[in-house]
Structure formats: C-alpha cells, structure tokens
Amino acid sequence: MRRKRIDEDAGWRAPDPKRDGDPDPQFSRRAFRLTGLRLLRWQRWIAILLLLIVAYLMSNPPDASKPAPATDLDPAGRVESWALTEQWLAKGALGADARIVSWNGQSHATVSDGSKDMTLSVNTLIVDSAAGWWRVRTTITPDGRLSGWPSVERLDLAGADDKGDAGTWKDTLGQLTASDILDTTVRKWADAFMGSDSDMLTVLVNDPDPNAWYRAQELGKVTAATIDGGAYLDKGNVDRNERRSDRAALRVTVTVAHADAGDGSAAQSQYSYDLLVADPDGTPRILAWGAPGTGATLREHGNRAPGARPTSGSGDTGAPSEASGGSDASGSGGSR
Known part of the structure; x- marks a missing residue:
C-alpha cells in the first residue's frame, strides 16, 4: 500500500494494457489516420521481404569481379x-x-x-x-x-598527288570569301612559318602572353600560299542573322622551294594547313594552325613553342631540340 501511495503521489503508475492498449497498434492507427497506410501490415511484409533477400544472397553470393584478359604484346611466332x-x-x-x-x-x-x-x-x-x-x-x-x-x-595505295575530298568543317555558320588583306595575312604567316624568322612569326600571332614564342620551320622559301576555302565558326562574337562571326577557319596550301639533296637543284613541295583566324573581315590575325580537318577545333595560341624564348644572339635556326621536335609549332595541329 505504501508503494502504491508513493507512486500515485509522484504522478506515475504502471501501464495497464487493458486500459491504455498496446503502443504499436496505437502508432499504426495514428499513422493510418495521417497517411492512409496500414503501417503495421506493411511492416510485416517488409520484414518478410528483407528476410527473403538476405536468405537469397547468402545462398547465392555474387561472383567476384573477373580480371581483364591480358594482352600478349609478343606472341609466340x-x-x-x-x-x-x-x-x-x-x-x-x-x-x-x-x-x-x-x-x-x-x-x-x-x-x-x-x-x-x-x-x-x-x-x-x-x-x-x-x-x-x-x-x-x-x-x-x-x-x-x-x-x-x-x-x-x-x-593498292593512292599516290601523294591523288588528293581526296577535303570536305567541310562541321557546325559552321557560313562560307567565307577571302579578302585581299586576308590573303596578304596568310602569305605573311606562311613566309614566317616556313622560313627561319621565328621573331616575325611570334609578332604575327600577337600572343597576349609576353613570354610566348613560336618556332619557324626553316623549310625553305615560300613561292605560293593559297586559301582553298574558309568558313565562319560558331564561336566568338556571332551574328546569326548574317551567319558570320569574328572567328573563321581557313584551308591553306603552301608551296615551298627547297634545295634537293640529290643534285642541289631547287625542288618544290606542297603543305596543307587549317588556320584559325580572328577578325577575318577586318584586320585578320592568325591564332593557331593544324592539320587539314582540324580548323574548327583548334585552340587559340595552341602552337606556342615550349621552353624559354631563345635570345637573338643564340639564334633560333639551330637543329631542332626536344623543345622543338615535340612542339605543335611543327604544324601538326595539336594544341598544348
């Protein structure tokens, strides 16, 4: 009696299942009123499903990942x-x-x-x-x-003089008609790039990086530099009504005269490049160059020569070093 009196005085009493009910069904009924879901029933089905999944995974463990087959680079024979x-x-x-x-x-x-x-x-x-x-x-x-x-x-291989269809660049705005000033700019670039004047080539590119420089190829004297085609690119300042922009791609053929190693007589060779040009209708600037087909994807100033710029006293017409041999300034069109 004393225990009961103390509990009642403290305001606490033991739960009476008949009076208060089981808390789980109470929670389920409240959840049903709030969400419309019979939570107790779903809890049972979820528990059964989880048990079935666990039993399946224990009886059927996943296969270990199989290593990739090795490639034999030196097979027998x-x-x-x-x-x-x-x-x-x-x-x-x-x-x-x-x-x-x-x-x-x-x-x-x-x-x-x-x-x-x-x-x-x-x-x-x-x-x-x-x-x-x-x-x-x-x-x-x-x-x-x-x-x-x-x-x-x-x-049966095609000859070097049997050129295939050059095609056109993808996702261009419209065809470009070369102006006289654009022809002149391309010729100046060809003279500097194919010749031995790296300083002139660097000035023509007008790279905003004062430490950047571009290597001339020292292949010979340019006798012709022709624009075979051009298109406005969908980049830079675009005028969609006129289908123009301030960035264009050009396909250029350069003819170079050089000494034939056989008898010392002059010989001519042709080279093709794609050029990325800024402001083709105003004061053109050549920003990058690469292999035919790459004009639309060339990165501006992507032909920078690696390493420090050579001084005028040391000259930049020496034998190509590692810096020049792997450089994109060789005209292969890759960007660094």
Missing part, C-alpha cells in the same frame, strides 16, 4: 616470322630494297599430321619495296619454322 621473312626478302622475292615496315598481328590455324593436332601462327607483315607495298603472311610452326613459303598480296 612473331619474332620468328619477322626474322624468317627478312631472310626471304633478302633473296629478292619482292624486288630490290624490300624492308618490313610493321607486324600487323596474327591469327591461328589448327592442322593435323594424322596422329596429333598442331596449332600454327599466321603472322601478317607489311613490306615496302621498289616494286610497291605488300601484305605478307607467314605461317610459323610451334618449333619456330616456316610452314611452306610466305604468301603475298599487293597493296
């Missing part, structure tokens, strides 16, 4: 194929000056000698000779010997 083909070419099989240019992979063939199977490697080599270009296939036995003799197929 490759070296033997190269060496034996060189010996065969030395006998004049494909004409004078025959040389292997590349190994282009191998396939396999299975043969039988009546008692057991044998896997042969069929190797493909590309050969250049005075008689033309060839695809040579040699079959190598497991013990590194030729199976029969090499088989050959002549490769």
